[in-house]
Amino acid sequence: xxTKTKLAELQKAAIAATDTARRIAEGxxxxxxxxxxxxxxxxxxxxxxxxxLLEQIKTGKRDLEIMDTAKGLAxxxxxxxxxxxxxxxxxxxxALTGTSVKAMAHRIAERMTPADDMGRKALLPAGSTVTxxxxxxxxxxxxxxxxxxxxxxxxxxxxxxxxTYLRQITRTNNAAPVAQGETKPTSVLGLEEIDAELxxxxxxxxPIPKYWLEDTTALEQFVADELLFGLxxxxxxxxxxGDGLGENLTGMANVSGIQTHAFATDLLTTMRGAIxxxxxxxxxxxxxxxxxxxxxxxxxxxxDTAGQLELGGPVDRAARKLWSVPVVLSLGLPASTALLxxxxxxxxxxxxAGVETKWSENVSDDFSKNQLRARVEGxxxxxxxxxxxxxxxxxxxx
Numbered sequence: 001x002x003t004k005t006k007l008a009e010l011q012k013a014a015i016a017a018t019d020t021a022r023r024i025a026e027g028x029x030x031x032x033x034x035x036x037x038x039x040x041x042x043x044x045x046x047x048x049x050x051x052x053l054l055e056q057i058k059t060g061k062r063d064l065e066i067m068d069t070a071k072g073l074a075x076x077x078x079x080x081x082x083x084x085x086x087x088x089x090x091x092x093x094x095a096l097t098g099t100s101v102k103a104m105a106h107r108i109a110e111r112m113t114p115a116d117d118m119g120r121k122a123l124l125p126a127g128s129t130v131t132x133x134x135x136x137x138x139x140x141x142x143x144x145x146x147x148x149x150x151x152x153x154x155x156x157x158x159x160x161x162x163x164t165y166l167r168q169i170t171r172t173n174n175a176a177p178v179a180q181g182e183t184k185p186t187s188v189l190g191l192e193e194i195d196a197e198l199x200x201x202x203x204x205x206x207p208i209p210k211y212w213l214e215d216t217t218a219l220e221q222f223v224a225d226e227l228l229f230g231l232x233x234x235x236x237x238x239x240x241x242g243d244g245l246g247e248n249l250t251g252m253a254n255v256s257g258i259q260t261h262a263f264a265t266d267l268l269t270t271m272r273g274a275i276x277x278x279x280x281x282x283x284x285x286x287x288x289x290x291x292x293x294x295x296x297x298x299x300x301x302x303x304d305t306a307g308q309l310e311l312g313g314p315v316d317r318a319a320r321k322l323w324s325v326p327v328v329l330s331l332g333l334p335a336s337t338a339l340l341x342x343x344x345x346x347x348x349x350x351x352x353a354g355v356e357t358k359w360s361e362n363v364s365d366d367f368s369k370n371q372l373r374a375r376v377e378g379x380x381x382x383x384x385x386x387x388x389x390x391x392x393x394x395x396x397x398x
Contacts, residue, residue: 007060014053021046092156146320147328150236151348153287159349161379162197168386169257171281194383198351199247201235202377203227210361210370224357227376231355237332239348239382240289240339249382252339252346257387261340263394267298268314272323274340274391283389286343288327294338294395295329298322336396345389349381 021043028039035043147153170190178184205223213220237251244250252258259281261274275285290298298315314323321327325340333339355378361367384390 004064007057007064010053010057010060014050014057017046017050017053021050147287147326149232150239150287150289150328150330150332151232153326153328153343154239154346154348155343157347157349157383158352159198159381161351162195163349164193164195165347165383165385166191167194167384168388171388196250196349196381196383198349198379198381199238199249200377200379201231201238201249202375203230203234204375205373207369207371207373210372213372223374224376227357227374228355231376231378233331235378235380236330238380240330240332241334242382249380250384251382252341252384252390253334253337253392255384255387255390258384258390258392259388261391261393263336263397266301267294267395268301270393270395271298271338271340272314274338274393275323275325278340278342278389278391281388283342283345283386285323285325286341288322288325289330289333289339289341290322290327291333291338291395292329292331295327336394338393338395340391340393342386342389345384345386347383347385349383351379354378 024039024043024046028035028043168190169192170188172188172190174185174187176185205227208219208223238249240251241253242249242251243254259277261270261277264270264273271288278285299317301315316322316324319326355376357374357376359372359374361370361372
């Protein structure tokens, strides 16, 4: 059975064979007809070996893609907990930042412009490539690293296109000592069933000349990088502020029942008050979501006495923490707004199909102009299980 390790070994061996053939050719001279029998035999042997390895590599890549597709299908079918309302269906954390998204863009580019038998880029005909959404078993925060995006820290769950989950809209704890034989008090969990469905988040590139893609080194990866970055930005904005109308997601800030916290004195005081508000209702402060400008204000905040920066006190720039709570920055927040989340209160749902990339020359007059366009898309929704675990914070006086 083909494995990624075995595939890497085959690729290494193929490169070694082609390097050896190149050295033989350089040593024998540019006139192929003048080569002696030994050089010709050695060159032909290495090239035959390289071609054989190339065929094994192509077959191995196809086998791995089939296995990845099968795993994705199995995850979609899953057990009852996958489409039910249990966090055990969590697939980890969507990773659309850092090395994960770079590797994803590389896979998209590699499938779009594979090398032919001569090692040249050969643009595939119009079609699609499905790349599994990168998932991390642990969020960067759990590993002691700053998170680069809100998506890095939200638990991700694979879902059917339409599904239901349970939301706690109120909580009344009536637990109390009870005498023998007396009726036990009833606490109110306040659960309601929410009907939800995944929504498409997508965009496409402008027309790109076919020969740019064939002739320009890494242009296809640059296009994939930019499209994936745009997808992440749009998805993050929808996760926060989507209004739930039409094909918009229902963002956290627009879910009924979340807490709000007004600006008080200064940003440091305001943020600390939001933590108290979350802890008062039995939730744990998991992450602040701040606009870059507000984080800058906090980093530059000074004490009331000697004018010293607050760094080293409630603000930890290196670890990107505020009042010991991790901070993620987002461009998707409304003006003068921040969020504080209990990370067990919110999930991000997606399907098992991954992020789909398609390219086509059949748009408008692209075919006649020898141009192509790329499109990237995926399906997502936000599940706010416990609205009281979300605090919407005003970062400036009204």
